[in-house]
Amino acid sequence: MDSQTITAAAAGTFELGDLPVHRIGFGAMRLTGSAAFHHGTPSDRERSIAVLRRAVELGVNHIDTAAFYFSSLRSANELINSALAPYPDDLVIVTKVGPYRAYDGEWATSARPEDLRGHVEENLRQLGRDHLDVVNLRRMPRYDSVAEHFGALAELREAGLIRHLGISNVTARHLAEAQAIAPVICVQNRYALDRPDPDSDELLRVCGEQGIAFVPFYAVAGEAGEQGATTDHDEDVRAVARAHGASPAQIRIAWTLHQGPHVLAIPGTGNPDHLTQNVAAGAIRLTDEELKRLDSRRHEAG
Numbered sequence: 001m002d003s004q005t006i007t008a009a010a011a012g013t014f015e016l017g018d019l020p021v022h023r024i025g026f027g028a029m030r031l032t033g034s035a036a037f038h039h040g041t042p043s044d045r046e047r048s049i050a051v052l053r054r055a056v057e058l059g060v061n062h063i064d065t066a067a068f069y070f071s072s073l074r075s076a077n078e079l080i081n082s083a084l085a086p087y088p089d090d091l092v093i094v095t096k097v098g099p100y101r102a103y104d105g106e107w108a109t110s111a112r113p114e115d116l117r118g119h120v121e122e123n124l125r126q127l128g129r130d131h132l133d134v135v136n137l138r139r140m141p142r143y144d145s146v147a148e149h150f151g152a153l154a155e156l157r158e159a160g161l162i163r164h165l166g167i168s169n170v171t172a173r174h175l176a177e178a179q180a181i182a183p184v185i186c187v188q189n190r191y192a193l194d195r196p197d198p199d200s201d202e203l204l205r206v207c208g209e210q211g212i213a214f215v216p217f218y219a220v221a222g223e224a225g226e227q228g229a230t231t232d233h234d235e236d237v238r239a240v241a242r243a244h245g246a247s248p249a250q251i252r253i254a255w256t257l258h259q260g261p262h263v264l265a266i267p268g269t270g271n272p273d274h275l276t277q278n279v280a281a282g283a284i285r286l287t288d289e290e291l292k293r294l295d296s297r298r299h300e301a302g
Contacts, residue, residue, distance in 0.1 A: 004276060008059035011282025014262055016062070016134055016213055017164040017185040019092045023257055024282040025062030026055045026275075027217065027268030032074035034270075038105045042073035043270045051275055052083035058279045061090045064188075064215070064266045067122045068101045077126035085128050095123045096168055096188070098138035098149065110140040113152040120156055136166040136188050139174060146174045147181065154182035166213075171199050172206050184212060186264075191216030193237070193255050193294060208260045215264045219256045220249050220278075240290050246281070249274075253281035255294050 008022035015021070031048045034040030055063075069076035077095075084091065097119035102108045111119055116137075123132060137150050146167060156162050166186035167178050178184050187207050189200045191214075207214040241251045249267075256265050267278040286294075 006058075006280040006283045008061070008279050008282060010280075011257055011265070012261070014213055014264060016092055016094070016264075017183075019133060019164070020090075021062035021092050021264065022059055022282070023261075023264050024060065024253075024279055025064060025215075025264055025266040026052075026060045027266040028063060028065035028076040028080060029069050030268040030270050031076045031079050032069060032270075033071040036069075037101070038071065040071075042071045045074065045079070047272070048074065048079050048270050049083040051270055051272055052080060054272055055275055055279070056084060056088060056091065058276070060279065061088070062092050062094065062264065062266070064094045064096075064217075064268075065127075066096045066099075067119065067126055068099055070101070070105070072105065075126065077123065081126065081128045087129075092133045093127060093129070094134040094136065094166070094186070095127075095132055096136040096138045097123070097153070098140055098168075110142065111149070113148045116149065116152045117156060117161075120153075120161055124161070131160060132162050134164045134166055134186065135162045136168045136186065137178075138168040138188075139170050146170065146178050150178045151181050157182060166215075168217075170203070172203050175203065175206065175212075186213035186215055188215040188217060190218050191256070191259075192219050193252050194234070204259060204263070208262050211262065213262055213264050214260065215266060216256055217266065219265060220252050220267050236293050236296075240286070240294065243290070244284055246284060247277060250277055250281035250284060251286075251294075253278060254284035254286055255291070257282060258286055258291055 008024045011023040013020050014023055029036045033042045065076045097116055098111055100108045139146050153165055164185045168188035191200050204214050237248045237251050241248045253265050253267055269275050
């Protein structure tokens with residue numbers, strides 16, 4: 001597989017509300033350093049800007065970000081603004097609100113509903129936009145219900161600051177709760193080949209039935225999470241990778257996309273070579289036998 005010539009179009013398309021995007025997108029979390037947030041060392045600014053511009057050249061038109069994606073020297077939103085503004089007409093930038101990090105980088109109390117306008121306006125300021133394409137409400141564990149927070153975002157949508165709404169870190173119950181308030185066009189949950197999760201499996205199914213985009217995060221990182229892509233690949237993943245002349249990380253992305261036509265992948269990286277490989281993973285077509293082999297290991301892990 002010649003990764004250098006494959007674009008994001010190879011993964012196909014899906015619509016975030018009325019916004020068509022390629023199913024391979026880009027997650028901005030890893031732009032700011034060798035690991036997320038305050039972990040690792042800050043990235044080289046010019047390299048991160050080059051990665052963003054190359055992503056767009058490769059057809060990526062869906063970028064996932066947040067104002068709380070920053071390291072001691074880098075802000076993902078600032079990098080996106082500097083690299084890509086004025087933005088291409090077809091570029092969809094998705095952000096999220098709810099969690100909050102203070103200026104020193106430490107996690108602070110998550111947002112109350114009345115705080116969310118400030119969070120939205122900070123994303124607008126950093127990105128240099130007059131509205132946000134999509135805003136995900138990231139549910140924090142301390143809040144069992146999403147109604148009050150999602151209602152506050154629905155009001156900002158009515159005011160024209162937000163075009164579409166999504167939710168993150170939720171169950172099917174939370175999705176129904178949000179839908180009773182305003183349309184939900186995407187759900188973003190942790191979901192990975194080596195991380196069985198019956199609740200997210202159910203949510204994946206419900207989203208598919210309702211035409212809602214399901215957007216897994218940490219699909220490549222797996223259990224490594226904030227630290228970056230896992231290197232702990234079992235032999236089944238490695239065997240499928242060898243059969244396709246691909247890397248285990250590419251197989252993890254391909255498996256993610258095979259979970260349904262409504263599934264969008266947002267692998268993130270600050271490495272130009274990894275970016276090219278991630279985008280090329282959208283062209284990998286796994287056989288039924290390969291999917292059965294990978295799925296069986298996932299169920300065994302559970």
